[in-house]
Each structure stands twice: as structure tokens, then as C-alpha cells.
Amino acid sequence: MEKLEFILGVNEDLSKFYEIWVKDPLFRKSYKLLKGLHLRCCSLWDALMIGVCQQNASFKQGWKMLAMLHKVLGRRIEVEDWGYTIIPPSPLDVFNAKESQLKTCSLGYRANTIKHIAKYFIDGMICNENALRYNEGDLIRIKGVGSYTARLALVLSARKYDLPPIDRWLKRIISEVYGVKESEVEAVWRNIWGEWSGLAAVLATIILDAEPLSRALTRIRKGITYPLLSDNFMTPLTLWKFI
Numbered sequence: 001m002e003k004l005e006f007i008l009g010v011n012e013d014l015s016k017f018y019e020i021w022v023k024d025p026l027f028r029k030s031y032k033l034l035k036g037l038h039l040r041c042c043s044l045w046d047a048l049m050i051g052v053c054q055q056n057a058s059f060k061q062g063w064k065m066l067a068m069l070h071k072v073l074g075r076r077i078e079v080e081d082w083g084y085t086i087i088p089p090s091p092l093d094v095f096n097a098k099e100s101q102l103k104t105c106s107l108g109y110r111a112n113t114i115k116h117i118a119k120y121f122i123d124g125m126i127c128n129e130n131a132l133r134y135n136e137g138d139l140i141r142i143k144g145v146g147s148y149t150a151r152l153a154l155v156l157s158a159r160k161y162d163l164p165p166i167d168r169w170l171k172r173i174i175s176e177v178y179g180v181k182e183s184e185v186e187a188v189w190r191n192i193w194g195e196w197s198g199l200a201a202v203l204a205t206i207i208l209d210a211e212p213l214s215r216a217l218t219r220i221r222k223g224i225t226y227p228l229l230s231d232n233f234m235t236p237l238t239l240w241k242f243i
Helices: 002-008 013-023 028-034 046-053 061-071 091-095 099-104 112-123 147-158 168-178 184-209 215-223
Strands: 074-078 083-087
Touching: 013 028, 013 184, 028 147, 028 184, 046 061, 046 112, 046 147, 061 091, 091 112, 099 112, 147 184, 168 184, 168 215
Parallel strands: none
Antiparallel strands: 074 083
16 A cells, blocks of 8 residues: 555645745746646656656657557557557567567667666666665666656655656746756756655656747747646657547
8 A cells, every 4th residue: 555655645744845836937837737646657667668668759659659668569458348459568578579560669779778777677776676675876887877867756656756857848848938048957947946856847848848949939828837638749748548
């Protein structure tokens, strides 16, 4: 039960986070709509796969890559009176995958990275048990895993929110909203959000529906800084309908 509670975040105290959220110029319009939202944790392995697929890719591209990984390398399980589901591939499944299978997933250079990650798990250099033991330095030792991927993986697997995963998309948005140089964005972001910096980084993609940068900036300038909850396109809150 304790593990399930951690995965769902039901006992997570976000009161301090809310105090910042309700006053922030980028976030405040989404407060009433999203208050009470908790991230659902996943395993460190799955979190790293998500992070790698999001490298230098749009939200839609990244999740399509991950969906193809599951479809091609995962196990299809029949569920009585319902249909079927897919068990995501294990590190061994990925490590043993043929080059043609990975090519089908349109991973590009990321195929080599996920193979390196799989080898780390297989060799016992990292594992899924108690992801809280790891930090950014532990993960960036893996070839192809940089700060963004490592930090995102720690947010999604261990609720480690102190270091924000900031990619080019968020860097440009922070620069626009707070009027700072791109070289200063992480310092500014961490000054605003403190121990919640990583959670705020993920929430930023939710409130802007993970729109491509040009559209996200247009929405910010129009004051549309809250999720539209449209069924017509893939967003962090509608992802389950598409994948």
C-alpha cells in the first residue's frame, strides 16, 4: 500500500507549491483547474525511456517513439472481458532487440542510448528498487544521458523536484515570461520554485498543452496559460486517448 501511495502521490503535500503557483505569472491562470493534480510515478527504467524519447523531439514525436517501443518490443497480454494491454519492454528486451526492430520505432540516435541504459540495468549498475538512492550524477554517467534526461527521470520515478529538467522549449519560455537571458533561466527558475523546480518544469508542459514552441509563445502572449482540454489533439492530459 505504501508503494502504491507513493506512485499515485496521494499523500504528497503540495501546499508550499500552491503558494507559489497561485501568484506566478505563467501558472496562476491554471491554478483552479489543476489544483489537486499529482504526477503518477513510474519505474526508473520507464522514466529514463521517457526522457530519452523526449530528447530533441516534440511532445508528440517523443510519445510516439515510446508507444512504438512498447508495441514492437513489449508483451501483449489479454485481459478477460476487456481486451488486451501491453507490458512495456524490460531492459533485457531492449538490449536483445534487433537493429531492424529499433529502426521501426524511429528512435534515430536514441536507439544507442537506450541500449546503453539497458546494459546499466542488466549489469546491476542501476536498478528500479528505491530510485530515491540515485542523483543526477549517477545517471549522467550513462552514455547519451544528459542533465535534462536524468532530471526528468528523477522527477518521474522518485519525485525529486529540486533540479528542473530544462530543455530548449522551456528555456525559451522562461526567458519570455520572466524577461531574463537564456543563460540565466535555470537560476531564475530555481529562485522562484526552490525545491519544487522539477515539478514546476513538468507542469509547464501541462498548462501549455506541450504545444510546439512558436504556438506556446503565442498562447503566452494571448494569456492562454491553462490547458484547453481538447479531444482534437494530443496533450499531456489527453495522451491516454491517443497512445
